[in-house]
Amino acid sequence: MGADPGLQDIDALRGTRVAVLGLGTSGRAAAAVLQEIGAQVLVAVPDAEEAERADLPTAVEILAEGDPARLGERLTEAGPAVVVTSPGVPPQHPALLAAQHAGAEVWSEIELAWRIDRPATQWLTLTGTNGKTTTVGMLASQLAAAGWHAPAVGNVGTPISTAVLTARAGGRPLDGLAVELSSFQLHFTHSVAPLASACLNITDDHLDWHGGAAGYWQDKARVYSRSRVACVYNVADPATMRMVEAAEVTEGARAVGFTLQAPKVAELGLVETQLVDRAFIDNRQTHGQVVADLADLTHLAPGSDGAVPPHVVANALAAAALARAAGLAPEHVAYGLRTYEGGPHRIEHVADVDGVAYVDDSKATNAHAASASLASVEPGRAVWIAGGLAKGARFDDLVRERADRLRAVVIIGVDAEPLLDALARHAAQIPQVRIDPGEHEVMTAAVTAAARLAQPGDVVLLAPASASMDQFDSYAHRGQAFAEAVRARETNR
Numbered sequence: 001m002g003a004d005p006g007l008q009d010i011d012a013l014r015g016t017r018v019a020v021l022g023l024g025t026s027g028r029a030a031a032a033v034l035q036e037i038g039a040q041v042l043v044a045v046p047d048a049e050e051a052e053r054a055d056l057p058t059a060v061e062i063l064a065e066g067d068p069a070r071l072g073e074r075l076t077e078a079g080p081a082v083v084v085t086s087p088g089v090p091p092q093h094p095a096l097l098a099a100q101h102a103g104a105e106v107w108s109e110i111e112l113a114w115r116i117d118r119p120a121t122q123w124l125t126l127t128g129t130n131g132k133t134t135t136v137g138m139l140a141s142q143l144a145a146a147g148w149h150a151p152a153v154g155n156v157g158t159p160i161s162t163a164v165l166t167a168r169a170g171g172r173p174l175d176g177l178a179v180e181l182s183s184f185q186l187h188f189t190h191s192v193a194p195l196a197s198a199c200l201n202i203t204d205d206h207l208d209w210h211g212g213a214a215g216y217w218q219d220k221a222r223v224y225s226r227s228r229v230a231c232v233y234n235v236a237d238p239a240t241m242r243m244v245e246a247a248e249v250t251e252g253a254r255a256v257g258f259t260l261q262a263p264k265v266a267e268l269g270l271v272e273t274q275l276v277d278r279a280f281i282d283n284r285q286t287h288g289q290v291v292a293d294l295a296d297l298t299h300l301a302p303g304s305d306g307a308v309p310p311h312v313v314a315n316a317l318a319a320a321a322l323a324r325a326a327g328l329a330p331e332h333v334a335y336g337l338r339t340y341e342g343g344p345h346r347i348e349h350v351a352d353v354d355g356v357a358y359v360d361d362s363k364a365t366n367a368h369a370a371s372a373s374l375a376s377v378e379p380g381r382a383v384w385i386a387g388g389l390a391k392g393a394r395f396d397d398l399v400r401e402r403a404d405r406l407r408a409v410v411i412i413g414v415d416a417e418p419l420l421d422a423l424a425r426h427a428a429q430i431p432q433v434r435i436d437p438g439e440h441e442v443m444t445a446a447v448t449a450a451a452r453l454a455q456p457g458d459v460v461l462l463a464p465a466s467a468s469m470d471q472f473d474s475y476a477h478r479g480q481a482f483a484e485a486v487r488a489r490e491t492n493r
Contacts, residue, residue, distance in 0.1 A: 010115040013082070014038035019063075019075060019104075021045075021095055022086025026109035026185075029159035030084040031056055033112065036165060044075050044083075044095060072098030080104050084112050087155075087184035108188040110181065113160035115191075116168060122150070122176035123193075124322045126232075127186060127223045128200025130369040131315045132156075133343050135200060136180040138319035142336025143176060146328045150176035155185060176326065186222040193250065196325035197223045198232035198318050199240045203368040221246065227253045230279075230325035232318055235259035235267065254279070256325070258317035260310055263288060268317045268324070275317060275333075280324040291320050292334040300340075302347045302359040302376055302459070309347060309376030345479035347373060350486045353493060355456030356383075358447075358486040361463040362479030367398040370465035374402040377459045382406050383450045385482070387413035388466030395422035398465060403427040408453035410446050411435065414470045442471055443481035447489060460486075 018039040020031045027043075034041045043056060044063045056062075063078065065071035072094035075083070083099045083106045100106055107115075114123075124143075126135055133156045140152040149172055153160045160179065167174045179194070202220055217239065224231045224247035231247060233240035235257040244255045256266055256279045263269030263278045265285055270276070273295070276288040297316055298306040320333045342348065345362040352358070364370045365388075374382055382405045390413075399422040408431040411419055416434065423432060433449040435442055450460040462482045464475075472478040 010037060010118070013115075015040065016082070017042065017078070017080045019044050019078065019080035019083045019099070020086075021075075021083055021093075021099075022089045024086045024088050026159050026161075027084075027086035028056070029162045030086075030109045030112055031060055033116070033161040033165050034084070035060055036169075037116070042075075042078055042080060044071060046071060068094040071095045075099055076102045082107055084109060085188055087182060091187055106188050107190070108185050109159060109161055110154065110179075110185050110189045110192060113164050114189075116161060117164040117174075121164075121167075121174040122195045122326060123179050124150075124176060124196050124326060125154075125179040125181055125192065125194040125223055126198040126200065126318070126322065127181045127183065127220055128198075129203045129220075129366065130364075130372065131200045131311060131318075132180045132182075133363070134312070134346055135198075135315040135319045136178045137343055138316055138337060138340045139322050140178040141340040142319060142323040142328055142333050143178060143326070145336040145339065146323075146332040148175040150174065150178055152178045152180065155180040155182045178322075181223055183216055183219040187219045189222060191226070193226035193228060194223075195228055196230040196232060196322050197227045198322055199223055199234070199243055200315065200318055201234050201237045201368070202239050202243075203366070217243075224249060226250060230254050230256045230321065232256050232258060232321040232325070234314070234318070235261070235269075236314075256280075256321050258314065258321050260314060260317075268321050270313060270317070275313075275320060277320070277324055277330075279321065289330060291324065291330040292316065292337050296334050296338040299338075300342050300347070302349050302357065302361075302461075307376070309372065311372040311375070312347070345476055347376065348479070348483075350483045351490050353451070353486065353490045356451065356454040357459045358482075359459055359461045360479045360482050361461060362468070362475045362482065364463040364465060365467050365475055367393060367395055367465050370463040371398050371402055373461060373463035374405045377405050377461060379404045380407055381458045383408045383410065383454045383458055383460045385410045385412060385446050385450055385460065385462045386464050386466070387411045387416055387419050388464045388468050388478075389413065389470040390415045390418045390466050393418060393466070395419050395465060396425060399423055400426040403430065406430045407455070407458055408432065408450070410449045410453070412442055412446050412464070412471065413437065413466060415466065419465070437471070441485075443478070444485045444488070447482065447485040451489060 019042045143150040221243035228250040231244040259269040275292040278284045297308045348360045350358045361373045414437040468478040
């Protein structure tokens with residue numbers, strides 16, 4: 001649904017009835033922000049206790065109803081002009097459908113933030129199935145190196161509406177924002193016009209929420225809409241180029257590719273060990289500009305040999321392209337990459353024990369991410385800890401493509417059949433250990449089994465290719481359990 005001209009100015013929301021549907025991180029932020037700017041805020045949730053635990057402002061009205069259809073009816077009766085929906089609420093939810101049918105606009109918290117931020121700071125937006133958080137962190141680090149106050153926000157860190165309202169209300173002014181966007185957040189985002197945007201890659205994920213692969217693709221593609229300077233795409237993933245070709249952008253915005261090969265004109269790529277820009281220089285037809293070196297990324301290598309995984313290099317190139325679109329100098333790109341510390345549970349080297357490296361990539365919650373993680377290990381050297389909640393995924397392509405990397409597999413989780421089936425088909429010769437799903441200390445058992453299978457020079461890699469909620473609170477909890485088990489082994493050896 002398009003934007004109502006009467007609500008283009010966020011000041012028009014003062015005194016306007018606005019509903020917030022769902023109380024995740026972004027929902028709580030939206031409710032607080034809306035109350036701060038003077039809207040009449042109604043929070044709609046299925047559980048009254050959830051609302052009570054959220055510690056909302058006293059002026060916020062609570063509408064709690066366990067039956068989704070009844071919640072939709074009551075929300076319609078309340079008559080909000082706008083519904084700000086949380087990312088966890090699917091677009092087919094009866095309350096959203098009812099509100100739209102009654103004429104209410106539906107916004108994401110991202111859309112709310114954009115309306116608050118007009119006239120906008122320089123938003124640099126990115127999405128992708130994998131690599132978003134690393135890339136947005138690299139980008140924020142590069143912007144900081146150039147002296148920008150431009151934090152990483154959105155699907156990571158501070159909700160965007162909170163950040164922009166704080167700046168609007170007298171906090172430190174923003175020079176820009178490095179914005180990570182999920183497909184959920186993009187679905188109800190209508191008017192954001194970023195300085196530059198990127199989709200890192202796309203592979204099937206969250207298909208139930210989006211109603212299929214086409215819906216997922218369309219929502220990811222929204223990241224490019226209204227881009228003003230550059231649309232950054234992955235040369236190795238043609239689907240991202242097709243998104244750019246189909247996007248309605250501001251006149252003059254250019255398509256800019258990133259590649260692990262030598263760059264062509266209008267691309268950033270890799271020449272031996274150098275990251276080279278042939279997109280944002282005047283003489284790009286005949287020359288390239290070195291903006292960084294692989295040496296600036298060796299601190300992000302998972303092993304002791306300093307080899308930087310290809311997907312980390314790809315993330316760095318994407319971040320560099322966005323930074324260059326914002327006008328950053330090569331020295332800022334290089335320094336930003338060199339000082340980026342990396343996020344937890346993303347190919348994080350935990351320890352070396354008895355000549356074996358232990359690497360935590362608990363963030364690899366789907367097959368595409370796990371494949372990239374395994375690709376960073378030398379052939380035959382990975383003792384792979386995998387499994388969890390498969391969410392309907394199959395792993396044939398993953399195992400077939402990465403079987404050469406495996407020495408052994410340790411299988412965790414309650415949903416093991418898809419992984420066991422793929423291993424039987426494509427890696428039957430690889431030793432396997434199945435951890436009893438009823439095991440109380442599942443990660444201690446997994447690390448112990450992996451240590452028995454590993455040899456000096458190997459990598460024990462936690463890259464589950466699955467969600468964590470079957471046995472852990474989150475992927476972070478799963479990664480912490482892995483690190484604790486490794487460090488206990490290191491202490492007791």
